[in-house]
Amino acid sequence: MVRKRPSSVNDLRKKAESRVRNKGSGGKNGPENHDHAKLLHELNVHHEELELQNEELRMQRDKADEAIHKYSDLYTEIYDFTPVAYFSFSREGTILELNRKAYELLGAERSFLIGRNFGFFLTMDSRKIFADFLSEIFGQKKRKRCEIQVLQNRSVVYAILEGTVSEKEDKCLAMVLDITDRKMLELELEEARNTLTLALENGKIGLWQWDIAEDIMTWDQRMEEMFGITPGTFDGKPSTFESLIHEDDLPQLRILTDRALASGISMEAVYRTKEINARSSYIMSKAVVTRDGMNRPLNVTGVCFDVTSIQEGAEKHIVKLNEELLKSNEELRQFAYVASHDLQEPLRMVTSFTQLLQLQYKDKLDEKANEYISFAVEGSKRMYELLNGLLAYSRVQTRGTEFIVVSMGTIVHKVLANLRLLIDETQVKISVGKLPVIRADDSQMIQLMQNLIENSIKFCKRKPSIKISCRNDDGMWVFSVQDNGIGIEPQYFDKIFMIFQRLHLKEEYKGTGIGLALCRKIVERHGGKMWVESVSGIGSTFSFSIPGKL
Numbered sequence: 416m417v418r419k420r421p422s423s424v425n426d427l428r429k430k431a432e433s434r435v436r437n438k439g440s441g442g443k444n445g446p447e448n449h450d451h452a453k454l455l456h457e458l459n460v461h462h463e464e465l466e467l468q469n470e471e472l473r474m475q476r477d478k479a480d481e482a483i484h485k486y487s488d489l490y491t492e493i494y495d496f497t498p499v500a501y502f503s504f505s506r507e508g509t510i511l512e513l514n515r516k517a518y519e520l521l522g523a524e525r526s527f528l529i530g531r532n533f534g535f536f537l538t539m540d541s542r543k544i545f546a547d548f549l550s551e552i553f554g555q556k557k558r559k560r561c562e563i564q565v566l567q568n569r570s571v572v573y574a575i576l577e578g579t580v581s582e583k584e585d586k587c588l589a590m591v592l593d594i595t596d597r598k599m600l601e602l603e604l605e606e607a608r609n610t611l612t613l614a615l616e617n618g619k620i621g622l623w624q625w626d627i628a629e630d631i632m633t634w635d636q637r638m639e640e641m642f643g644i645t646p647g648t649f650d651g652k653p654s655t656f657e658s659l660i661h662e663d664d665l666p667q668l669r670i671l672t673d674r675a676l677a678s679g680i681s682m683e684a685v686y687r688t689k690e691i692n693a694r695s696s697y698i699m700s701k702a703v704v705t706r707d708g709m710n711r712p713l714n715v716t717g718v719c720f721d722v723t724s725i726q727e728g729a730e731k732h733i734v735k736l737n738e739e740l741l742k743s744n745e746e747l748r749q750f751a752y753v754a755s756h757d758l759q760e761p762l763r764m765v766t767s768f769t770q771l772l773q774l775q776y777k778d779k780l781d782e783k784a785n786e787y788i789s790f791a792v793e794g795s796k797r798m799y800e801l802l803n804g805l806l807a808y809s810r811v812q813t814r815g816t817e818f819i820v821v822s823m824g825t826i827v828h829k830v831l832a833n834l835r836l837l838i839d840e841t842q843v844k845i846s847v848g849k850l851p852v853i854r855a856d857d858s859q860m861i862q863l864m865q866n867l868i869e870n871s872i873k874f875c876k877r878k879p880s881i882k883i884s885c886r887n888d889d890g891m892w893v894f895s896v897q898d899n900g901i902g903i904e905p906q907y908f909d910k911i912f913m914i915f916q917r918l919h920l921k922e923e924y925k926g927t928g929i930g931l932a933l934c935r936k937i938v939e940r941h942g943g944k945m946w947v948e949s950v951s952g953i954g955s956t957f958s959f960s961i962p963g964k965l
């Protein structure tokens with residue numbers, strides 16, 4: 416590109432023209448004059464070329480100006496809207512220039528801030544840090560970074576100040592990054608860590624971690640103390656840990672650990688240590704498994720605490736409770752037995768004498784007296800029934816015979832034979848499914864089945880239909896007696912199993928309210944449970960479970 420200044424070409428051209436004009440005024444049109452005209456022509460051509468080039472240069476310059484403006488605007492925008500505060504400081508810390516984020520950080524107008532010392536906006540401690548920062552940065556001409564606290568209105572902003580020196584302009588270029596959120600988190604974390612340490616120390620809780628890939632365990636000092644080894648001597652081997660556990664409890668601990676590793680649920684176990692000074696400690700361990708992105712276990716982190724005193728206390732308490740319970744059960748049984756058995760004799764006397772009275776003095780007494788006597792006879796009969804029921808109830812434990820292998824099919828057939836008359840009378844339809852052989856007290860099984868079938872016939876307002884079946888549920892036989900009777904409201908499902916609890920008047924349905932209590936007691940003696948499912952007006956299903964083991 417030609418870089419001659421166009422003005423000088425212009426001058427030359429003007430000079431040549433004036434020379435042509437001067438020669439021409441001499442009146443001669445000689446060869447000299449001709450040369451000058453040629454020169455002038457060349458200069459003109461040259462001038463036009465230069466004008467063109469000039470125009471082109473002007474256009475390029477305009478484009479460059481435009482680009483500069485564009486980029487300078489962009490730069491200003493970036494400079495102003497970056498989330499980092501930028502400053503330039505003099506050697507003394509005076510603010511020379513700053514971006515939008517910077518004056519927002521200090522909470523004042525740009526015009527107010529320029530010319531003021533940055534230290535003015537810092538806490539006392541940070542002023543000193545800033546002064547040291549400047550002297551080091553200008554002294555060593557090195558990039559430097561420090562933490563400061565900026566005062567913003569009435570709060571403190573935690574920030575990082577990082578800067579370098581622009582030697583050409585003798586000023587510090589710095590940026591300030593707000594790290595308050597991070598700082599707050601760090602402080603919270605620190606606080607939580609302190610609380611945790613305090614809790615671990617005071618609660619005598621041991622911390623441990625097992626790195627699965629490396630198969631190495633890390634213990635804190637409390638763990639070592641708990642397992643009775645000298646602090647600092649645990650070698651990190653899981654086998655060493657296992658060697659410190661009571662051999663009876665180790666298999667279960669291994670099962671629980673494997674389950675936690677496989678399932679992702681946290682682990683909780685109580686186990687004994689090997690004897691330390693002739694006694695084992697009870698340790699409660701809780702742990703969580705950390706997994707990688709592929710759900711593979713990476714490590715297990717846990718805590719252990721010594722629960723010996725709690726465990727021993729609880730065991731003693733349970734033993735004491737059991738003893739008390741056994742005693743009170745025995746007393747109750749004695750009471751029920753004595754009450755029902757010993758009351759029977761005087762009651763029998765009352766019953767027979769009132770009956771005699773009724774028989775022999777019927778004609779000698781008036782109607783009222785006869786009515787009273789029949790009430791007395793009824794009452795004593797009922798009392799007799801109740802006492803009999805109570806006696807049967809108290810005898811479930813005491814008079815029960817040893818369990819033998821019995822076929823429930825045979826039991827049901829015996830019951831149906833016992834109830835032959837009632838069955839014929841009520842035209843009841845009974846279906847019996849396949850029933851298993853179980854270990855039981857056969858006479859109690861007859862009592863149980865008979866009570867249930869009798870109830871199904873009794874509490875029915877239409878032609879009774881009964882279905883007897885059995886299924887196996889997780890090792891337990893579950894027997895069911897299903898009927899199409901009057902049914903029971905759900906709120907009475909528990910009440911009906913209590914002794915002497917009935918839902919109807921004796922005039923409506925005969926009975927003493929002892930039957931189901933007796934049934935449940937028999938089932939419980941056999942290690943099972945008894946319950947009812949029912950829909951009022953549709954029917955009931957009484958079920959009981961008996962262990963399947965023979």
Ligand code: ADP
Nearest residue numbers: 870871874900911917918926927928929930931
């Ligand atoms: P009882 O038959 O002498 O009344 P139970 O202890 O056998 O005493 O039954 C208690 C109560 O449970 C009965 O009074 C009755 O209300 C209810 N019940 C028992 N079996 C059935 C049944 N199959 N259908 C409806 N209600 C029943």
